[in-house]
Amino acid sequence: MKLIEKQLGRTDIYKGRIIEVAVDDVELENGAKSKRELVMHPGxxxxxxxxxxxxxxxxxxxxxxxxxxxxxxxxxxxxxxxxxxxxxxxxxxxxxxxxxxxxxxxxxxYPTPGYCDExxxxxxxxxxxxxxxxxxxxxxxxxxxxxxxxxxxxxxxxxxxxxxxxxxxxxxxxxxxxxxx
CATH class of the missing domain: 3.90.79.10 (Nucleoside Triphosphate Pyrophosphohydrolase)
Structure with missing residues (x-):
């Protein structure tokens, strides 16, 4: 297993004073496609x-x-x-x-690694x-x-x-x- 996901694209949803929210299209290591909701935070x-x-x-x-x-x-x-x-x-x-x-x-x-990069x-x-x-x-x-x-x-x-x-x-x-x- 490679345990990696490849970003194929991004849709920006929200840009606020502290956080940004996006939805990424990703390719899984088995070739299947999925989506990842992401909250971006400055830390x-x-x-x-x-x-x-x-x-x-x-x-x-x-x-x-x-x-x-x-x-x-x-x-x-x-x-x-x-x-x-x-x-x-x-x-x-x-x-x-x-x-x-x-x-x-x-x-x-890493407080919330499932959906946030903080x-x-x-x-x-x-x-x-x-x-x-x-x-x-x-x-x-x-x-x-x-x-x-x-x-x-x-x-x-x-x-x-x-x-x-x-x-x-x-x-x-x-x-x-x-x-x-």
């Missing part, structure tokens, strides 16, 4: 920002698609052409008012500076500190539902356990 960043007491910073914000307040790690969308590491530091500062001197790159996350860049840090948050004019959130081990329990009992945050909590907990963070 994003997310950071596990830890205090010296192994507390992790979270933000609570209303998420319209779910019609509920969601507990998440600080995160944000990449601007076109923006360096993910710089975006991570920007989002951390904007949402929590904190900074750090050193960061660990925790890799990439890639999230994950980072972790120890907070070294505190200041005021600098929220965007359309951003409303509350910052919360939660002990890392409590956050692991919240992932396991599904109190934390956000996928990127679940991954960051578990990776950060493992790194702290191994004394690498």
């Amino acid at each position: 994003g960043v997310c950071v596990a920002a830890l205090t010296g007491q192994d507390e992790m910073l979270f933000v609570r914000q209303f998420r319209y698609p779910y019609q509920e307040v969601v507990l998440e790690a600080p995160a944000g969308k990449l601007e076109r052409g923006e360096d993910p590491f710089e975006a991570c530091k920007r989002e951390q500062r904007e949402e929590t008012g904190t900074t750090a001197e050193q960061y660990l790159n925790l890799g990439l996350l 890639i999230l860049h994950l980072y972790a840090c120890r907070i070294t500076g505190y200041g005021e948050s600098q929220l965007d004019e359309d951003e409303f959130l509350e910052v919360e500190r939660i002990p890392l081990q409590k956050a692991v329990e919240m992932v396991m009992d599904n109190t934390i539902k956000d996928a990127k945050t679940q991954v960051l909590v578990l990776k950060a907990a493992r790194l702290v356990e191994q004394k690498k963070l």
